[in-house]
Amino acid sequence: MEGERRWYIVQTYSGYENSVKLNLERRIESMQMEDKIFQVMIPEEIRQERKNDGTLKEKIVKIFPGYVFVEMIVTDDSWFVVRNTPGVTGFLGSSGGGTKPVPLPPDEINPILKKCGLMEVTKIDLALNEKVRVATGPFRDQVGTIDSIDEEKQEVTVLVDMFGRQTPVELSFDDIQKL
CATH class of the missing domain: 3.30.70.940 (NusG, N-terminal domain)
Structure with missing residues (x-):
C-alpha cells in the first residue's frame, strides 16, 4: 500500500x-x-x-x-x-x-x-499435549492439543478434531489461549 x-x-x-x-x-x-x-x-x-x-x-x-x-x-x-x-x-x-x-x-x-532484538519475542507458557482454545480464524473456539512448539517462528501445531479425526493446524502464539 x-x-x-x-x-x-x-x-x-x-x-x-x-x-x-x-x-x-x-x-x-x-x-x-x-x-x-x-x-x-x-x-x-x-x-x-x-x-x-x-x-x-x-x-x-x-x-x-x-x-x-x-x-x-x-x-x-x-x-x-x-x-x-x-x-x-x-x-x-x-x-x-x-x-x-x-x-x-x-x-x-x-x-x-x-x-536482531528489534521486536519483542513473545514468551509462551505452554507444554506439549496441553489443551488450548483456538482464538482466531476458521477453527475459532475449538479446543485442541499442542503437538509441537516452534519458539523461533512463534508458532504451535495444535491437533483439532475435524470430522472425527485429529487434524494438525499451525497457529501463531497470538492465535491460541491457554485453558
Whole structure:
C-alpha cells in the first residue's frame, strides 16, 4: 500500500553494508527524511567459533551479506535518497526502469526483527499435549492439543478434531489461549 511504513531490502556491494548504513543514515539526516525513512538495519547474529587451541570465540556474522534492511515509506523522494546512496546497487524486488520496490511481508521480516532484538519475542507458557482454545480464524473456539512448539517462528501445531479425526493446524502464539 502506498504511504505505508514497511521494510525493504536494499542491495549493496558485498562488504560495504556498514558504510552504506552509515552513508544512508547521514543522508536521511542531511536531507530531512526522518519522517519517511525510519530505520536502517544490517541483520547480524553472534556465532561461537572454536579456535585452533580449543577456546571458543564469539564472532558477529552478517545473516544476509550484501543486503541492508530499511524501514521506510516509499515516496519519490525517499526512494531517490536510498537509491542514490553510495554503495547501493538497488532495491530487492525492483526490476529497474523506475518500478517501485516490493516490501517484505510481515511473516518474513518479523522473525528477522526478533532475531536482531528489534521486536519483542513473545514468551509462551505452554507444554506439549496441553489443551488450548483456538482464538482466531476458521477453527475459532475449538479446543485442541499442542503437538509441537516452534519458539523461533512463534508458532504451535495444535491437533483439532475435524470430522472425527485429529487434524494438525499451525497457529501463531497470538492465535491460541491457554485453558
